[in-house]
Amino acid sequence: MGRKRKGRAISGWLVVDKPAGLTSTAVVNKVRWAFGAAKAGHAGTLDPEATGVLAIALGEATKTVPYITDALKAYRFTVRLGQATNTDDAEGEVIAQSDLRPSDDRIKDALNGFVGEIQQVPPKFSAVKIDGQRAYKLARDGEDFEVEARPLWVEELVMTDRPDADHVELEMVCGKGGYVRSIARDLGEVLGCHGHVLRLRRIWSGPFDAEHGLSLDEIDRMAKTPELDSHLLPLEVGLADLPEARCTPENATKLRNGNPAMVLTTDAEYGDDCWASLDGRAVAVGVFKSGLLHPSRVFVHDD
Template sequence: MSQKKRVKRAISGWLILDKPYDFTSTQAVGKIKWLFEAKKAGHAGTLDPLATGILPIALGEATKTVPFVQDGTKVYEFDIAWGSATTTDDVEGEVIAASDHRPSAEELDNVLHCFTGIITQVPPAFSAIKIKGERAYDLARAGEKVEMPPREIEVESLEVLSHGEKQSTLRVTCQKGTYVRALARDIAEKLDTVGHVSRLHRAAVGNFTDQDAVTIEELEALETTLERDQMLRPIADALGHIDEVSLDQKQAQAVRMGNPALLLGRNAPIALDVAYATHRGDVLAIGRVEKGQFKPSRVILPDSPIRN
């Protein structure tokens, strides 16, 4: 007998996954999509297979808010293994250089200011950046020499959590586009030695932190879809850093149709570059306020009708 085909559900929300080691972001999304029987899913920012930590996964209509999470501030904790450089700038690659020099805690502290603020970084050759239409890691694995163009990134803070002769643990708060593997490589070079990332953990993405995360094992232990659904975060949690515009029933119906809604009341905004509209706590749309009207650019379709 053939197995009954699973019926996919129109379910929306954010699942904050603690991605396990040696698991690709694509594999993680596929697993969550299967567990929730969801029609649509996507993630907000790729995490290397050898990295662990926060991987926000959007289900259903939450996928329309992915850019707002993807562009959020990131926090990483990572270990630099001193004395060896690798082709991939992490433990996966082959050793290509070695050094006997081990920096002191004071030496490490003294160079961190060179890696904060707006800095220039050359991404690792083994990265997903496209070079003439090809992924850099595909070219590198094929044995081609990859010239990675430098790029500007923003590092808000960088601190040492612990220091030892063999490795040091650091925490970095940074913006989108920062490669921690390249950061570790460059810090080592600044200290007249070589090094690579031996452990990488993403502790926060935008509003989501380790405290919000659940593991695949925890989700698999739940017996019903209802129990798993309770692990989802509302769509609005991805939008906490932009302005909210609360609408009444009539305004909500207009916005649901993709039409503008005139905002009433003494405190109604006149102009906002970006905002999201809600009705009784449900996110209706993302858009802007212009001349006292909320104008939707992306309508969030309900999994169920608007409540009266």
């Protein structure tokens, strides 16, 4: 029998506007402490120097993390043209330089090649695993290795400003697993001038928006108070991209016990993931087949 976690059985989502200089894990730990929560996790890592939306799940909301991780996300970032670095961002060492500076039209034309289903090679200084080890550890140790390309869906990539010849500001909407640093590196290569990310901000992630995020100073100020609790969003927000299926109290009990059960009105089609609700609260997530929901995750509410 597993040991019971210490802390409050509190569930929901908190939107944090992450500052530069902290890891995503450090922010999760701060939020968990502030709520005195038993369990916490985040949906989508941000690099330490990146800012913006970091959605933190508490308690039962952690079961909805995969659906936020899979959702579209938007980034606003600045690319420094003329320099490549070994980390593909401003934290690394400059490894190549160029005096070439492409025109605005040339940049806009090149961006078209990064829209749709693309193949992207993650940075060597990233958390991808190479033979069981993190790539960044191998890179720091000076190991010679290659990172395999992987597919990425890019919904949109546009130039929003060109403040000077050396810098271009971009916004990107993409799916799961995108590395903005790779976009900057590869754009620089296509343009023939090199490039790396100078600044990066995630402006929204699924249903969560940076404008509604709390700063760490605000979280510190409200820590362990009902005021902080009032900023917690219901766990159901994490299921916003899935069809909802209402169920009766009797069938809710079946679902909570892990058994398939009949659900009522839903927009889900055969084989779709959807979530069952009772009086607006999530009961379970699963696969919809012929009027039945086959649960894969069930929710135990704190009350």
